[in-house]
Amino acid sequence: xxxxxxxxxxxxxxxxxxxxxxxxxxxxxxxxxxxxxxxxxxxxxxxxxxxxxxxxxxxxxxxxxxxxxxxxxxxxxxxxxxxxxxxxxxxxxxxxxxxxxxxxxxxxxxxxxxxxxxxxxxxxxxxxxxxxxxxxxxxxxxxxxxxxxxxxxxxxxxxxxxxxxxxxxxxxxxxxxxxxxxxxxxxxxxxxxxxxxxxxxxxxxxxxxxxxxxxxxxxxxxxxxxxxxxxxxxxxxxxxxxxxxxxxxxxxxxxxxxxxxxxxxxxxxx
Amino acid sequence: xxxxxxxxxxxxxxxxxxxxxxxxxxxxxxxxxxxxxxxxxxxxxxxxxxxxxxxxxxxxxxxxxxxxxxxxxxxxxxxxxxxxxxxxxxxxxxxxxxxxxxxxxxxxxxxxxxxxxxxxxxxxxxxxxxxxxxxxxxxxxxxxxxxxxxxxxxxxxxxxxxxxxxxxxxxxxxxxxxxxxxxxxxxxxxxxxxxxxxxxxxxxxxxxxxxxxxxxxxxxxxxxxxxxxxxxxxxxxxxxxxxxxxxxxxxxxxxxxxxxxxxxxxxxxxxxxxxxxxxxxxxxxxxxxxxxxxxxxxxxxxxxxxxxxxxxxxxxxxxxxxxxxxxxxxxxxxxxxxxxxxxxxxxxxxxxxxxxxxxxxxxxxxxxxxxxxxxxx
Numbered sequence: 001x002x003x004x005x006x007x008x009x010x011x012x013x014x015x016x017x018x019x020x021x022x023x024x025x026x027x028x029x030x031x032x033x034x035x036x037x038x039x040x041x042x043x044x045x046x047x048x049x050x051x052x053x054x055x056x057x058x059x060x061x062x063x064x065x066x067x068x069x070x071x072x073x074x075x076x077x078x079x080x081x082x083x084x085x086x087x088x089x090x091x092x093x094x095x096x097x098x099x100x101x102x103x104x105x106x107x108x109x110x111x112x113x114x115x116x117x118x119x120x121x122x123x124x125x126x127x128x129x130x131x132x133x134x135x136x137x138x139x140x141x142x143x144x145x146x147x148x149x150x151x152x153x154x155x156x157x158x159x160x161x162x163x164x165x166x167x168x169x170x171x172x173x174x175x176x177x178x179x180x181x182x183x184x185x186x187x188x189x190x191x192x193x194x195x196x197x198x199x200x201x202x203x204x205x206x207x208x209x210x211x212x213x214x215x216x217x218x219x220x221x222x223x224x225x226x227x228x229x230x231x232x233x234x235x236x237x238x239x240x241x242x243x244x245x246x247x248x249x250x251x252x253x254x255x256x257x258x259x260x261x262x263x264x265x266x267x268x269x270x
Numbered sequence: 271x272x273x274x275x276x277x278x279x280x281x282x283x284x285x286x287x288x289x290x291x292x293x294x295x296x297x298x299x300x301x302x303x304x305x306x307x308x309x310x311x312x313x314x315x316x317x318x319x320x321x322x323x324x325x326x327x328x329x330x331x332x333x334x335x336x337x338x339x340x341x342x343x344x345x346x347x348x349x350x351x352x353x354x355x356x357x358x359x360x361x362x363x364x365x366x367x368x369x370x371x372x373x374x375x376x377x378x379x380x381x382x383x384x385x386x387x388x389x390x391x392x393x394x395x396x397x398x399x400x401x402x403x404x405x406x407x408x409x410x411x412x413x414x415x416x417x418x419x420x421x422x423x424x425x426x427x428x429x430x431x432x433x434x435x436x437x438x439x440x441x442x443x444x445x446x447x448x449x450x451x452x453x454x455x456x457x458x459x460x461x462x463x464x465x466x467x468x469x470x471x472x473x474x475x476x477x478x479x480x481x482x483x484x485x486x487x488x489x490x491x492x493x494x495x496x497x498x499x500x501x502x503x504x505x506x507x508x509x510x511x512x513x514x515x516x517x518x519x520x521x522x523x524x525x526x527x528x529x530x531x532x533x534x535x536x537x538x539x540x541x542x543x544x545x546x547x548x549x550x551x552x553x554x555x556x557x558x559x560x561x562x563x564x565x566x567x568x569x570x571x572x573x574x575x576x577x578x579x580x581x582x583x584x585x586x587x588x589x590x591x592x593x594x595x596x597x598x599x600x601x602x603x604x605x606x607x608x609x610x611x612x613x614x615x616x617x618x619x620x621x622x623x624x625x626x627x628x629x630x631x632x633x634x635x636x637x638x639x640x641x642x643x644x645x646x647x
Contacts, residue, residue, distance in 0.1 A: 162339055163372035165359040167386030167437070181376045264420045 023240060030233035037228045047234040057235060060219035064199060067130060067215060071137035072194035078138065079145025079194075080187055084175070086146070087153040088161075105143045113140055114207030121208065128210030136208040137198040144197060145190035152186035185254065192250065196243065280504075281314035282490065288351070290315045290441065290473055291336065296345035298331055298497075305331040307497035308345070315440075318467050318474045320488035322481060324520075328497040329477045333443050336475065337366045349441065360389075365439040369446040371430035373418040379429050380405070380414040386437045404432040407466065424455050431463075435470060444476040448483060460486045481521050485509065493517050509569075514647045518567040523601075525573070525612050527566040531558045531644065539644055541566050544608040551583045551639040556646065568642035570615035573635050575602055575627065582636035588612065590631045602627065604635055 004012070030048075034041035051057060086099050105113060117136045126132055160182070164174035180187070202217040209218060216235075223232055281287040289312035298306035305328045313319050321329040334340045335347060338359035347354050354362060365386070373382050383404050387397045405411045408428035413421055418429065427447065434442055447463070448456045464487050467474050478484050484491045485505040492502040493516075501513045512518035515526060529543030529550070539558060541550040543566070550566055558564065579585060588604040591611060595618075602614045614635050618625075627633060 157370055157372065159368045159370050159372040160374065162337075162359070163366070163368055163374075163433075164385070165339075166337060166364075166366045167433070168360045168389035170360060173389070178374055182374075261419055264417070 026233055027237050027240065030230060030237040032230055032233075035230065037230060037233065047230040048238075051231050051234050051238075054231065056214075057216075057219060057231075060214050060216045063130060063133075063213055064216040067133045067137060067205075068195045068198040071134045071198050072141060072191050074134070074138040075142040075145050075194040076187060076191040079142040079190060080149045080183075082142070083146040083150035083153055084179075087150050087156075088158075102143055102146055105140050106147070110140075110201075110203040114204040117204070118207040128208060129213045132208045132210070133205050133213060133215065136204050137194075137201060140201075140204060141194035141197045144193050145187075148190040148193060149183060149186050152183045156183065185257075189250065192246065196246075199239075199243075279316070279489065281317070282312065287314055289313060290317075290350060291475075292348045292351075293332075294346045294348070296335070296342045296347055298328075298335065298340060299343045305497050306335070306342070309497075309499055311492065311499060311502065313473065313475065315473055316471055318464065318476070318487055318489045320484035320491045321475065321477045321494060322484040322491050322520075323479065323494035325479060327494040329479075329494050330445060331497075332494075333366075333445060333475060333477050336441065337364055337443055338362050363440040364443060365434040365437055365441075366443040366445065367430050367434040367447050369449055371418075371426050371450075373426055373429055373433070375418055377417075378414065379410060379416050379418070379421065382418065382429055383433045383436050385433065390437055400436060404436050407435070407469070408432045423450055424459065427451060427459065428462075431466070435466070435472065438470070439472065441473045441475065444474060446478055447476065448478075448480075456483070457486075463487055485521075493520060495520075511643060512567065512645070515565050515567065515645050518643070518645060523570050523613060523615075525568050525570065527568075527610070529564060529566060531562045531564045532560050533558050538639065539564075541644070544610075547586065547606070547608060548584075550642075552642050552644050553640050554644040556644070558644070558646070562646065565645045566642050567645055568637060570601060570613040571599075572641040573612065573614040573637050575604070575614045575616060576634050576636065577626070577631070579634045580636045583639035584641075585634055585636045586612070587632065587634055590627055590629055590633060593627070593629065600625075602633070604633060 029037055029040075031043050031045060032040055033044040033046070082102055086095070086102070089095065114136070117132075117139065121128060121132050156179070160178055161174050164178040165171065169177065200217060201215075202221055205215045206218055206221075209215065214222075216239075220232055220235065223229070291311075291313040293309050293311040296306055296309045297304065307328075309332070321332060323329045331340060335342055336349075336354075338354070338357060338361075341355060349362070349364070374385065377385065380401050383401045384397055387400055392400065401414075402411070405414055408431055410421075410425060410428055410432065413425060418426055421429070427450070431447070444463075448459050451459060460483060463474075467487075474487075476484070476487065485508075488505060490502060491505055491508050493500045493508065495516055501508060501517045503511075508517065509521055512521065518524045519526065527541070527543050527550070529541040531539050531541050533539050537553050537555060539552050539554055541552055541564060543550060552566055574580065574582075579587075586606055588606040590602055591605040592603040594601040594603070597618070599615050599617050602616070604612050604614060606612060612635055620626075
């Protein structure tokens, strides 16, 4: 092992401190006995208990999960289709415009996306609720999915699809039985990305939400305006835990897959 | 079909034979670029046909048109007398082996081979038997349950071959099938390919840029350049009687000498090629006008090299400039007084320590009047 130089150690420490000290403080204070957020009064898990009894928070969590699952599924289907057309469609009329427009929401301010969706929903007379949040989230997270999937498709050997056609597949069968299984990891990580985006979106959700459809970020935000409670710290800690678990699992799985494929290839060449 | 083993297989010389594939005035353009330029070609059943040419000559495009991945801009391609233009790739009795092998990484070797069968009319009960048959044909039975990344490059190549042969296509297309293998494995596999082609009786069309490979495996070779067929013939005729400077130069090594021809009857031609040098004697079946510009092409192995001036139809004198020792043969680069360098090849049937020539030696190169070929284009 190479020893790290003092410069590397310093930059690593600074970087990690910058990233994780706020989160660490939040996690520590979620176990605070005291009702006052800023005063430490001993270790306790009672705020996790009261959190589970708070029906408003639980309802908001249910709405958030529903919206997340449905919208990221829609976004994954649409985003994968769009990526496929852009990478495989060849040079059709309007391709450049189309691909530019797919990526535009990446740089569009969320307030503008939210406002324009709100205007649209009012114009077509759609009552705001879970359905409109799902639509809004699918719209803005679809472009992230298509970025992830198209980067996989670009490195995908086109002759695999041609081989499938050559062996008797219709174009749809070739996509289903060859392309999709191979790009599945990218599609899944696209779905996870869309789900995460939907989970923590506040701005667009607050434009698209109705009275009966408060998502967790909206709920937390409005609760914080009345003062930060240890309950919210506990809730945030749970969310951090869920996200960290997901990210770590995903990276471990892919790391193990890569290691296994490398090992197999080396064995095969012996 | 062959009646007896003694009959030679050359349906292209039989005017009554019906071709399996026929290209009729086929042209393919990509925008401004003409990839295939007005090609007429007939390929017969059971042939092992090689499309040979440098990269970008259109050989791959020609093959992809047979597979159905490209459509011709002009002209008609027929398979067993039927126009193939309206048929998509999945409806053609043609299978292709891809240069990258294109094995499905998520399927086992056996499932890769079964892939096409599952999408054919074959009853489910027969598929497993057919897969076993193909596995034993390419000697991969013990590897049936492996994934493509768990086997070696040579084994992958054989899986690709088995997969493309599994549906018993009328025509098998092979796109640079041996390009990714090292030289030794490539030579072994060439004979395996010929063996399998003979066993299955399938018509093979192979695309390659490796002339040795084309000469080894093919019954006929088509030499292509810039989207045109330059010569279509058997390997020996391509080598011994090339129809153009391009073909002579592309296939094997050759000495090219430019000169002016003057015929002197009975198919014999005198070629004047340099001031102060004796005219060369050659022969041709063509009738050439006096003073026609010609290129005299002669293969290095047809030139003898000697220290004493021999009695021969053509003798030139020069000094040895360089010797390329290849083990089995040596190529001598002999510089003439005209400044031209001529390559002569001899088999090293003696040990190198007893070699008769060395650098700067004055030597005589000689060849008969039928050793070379006179080309007009």
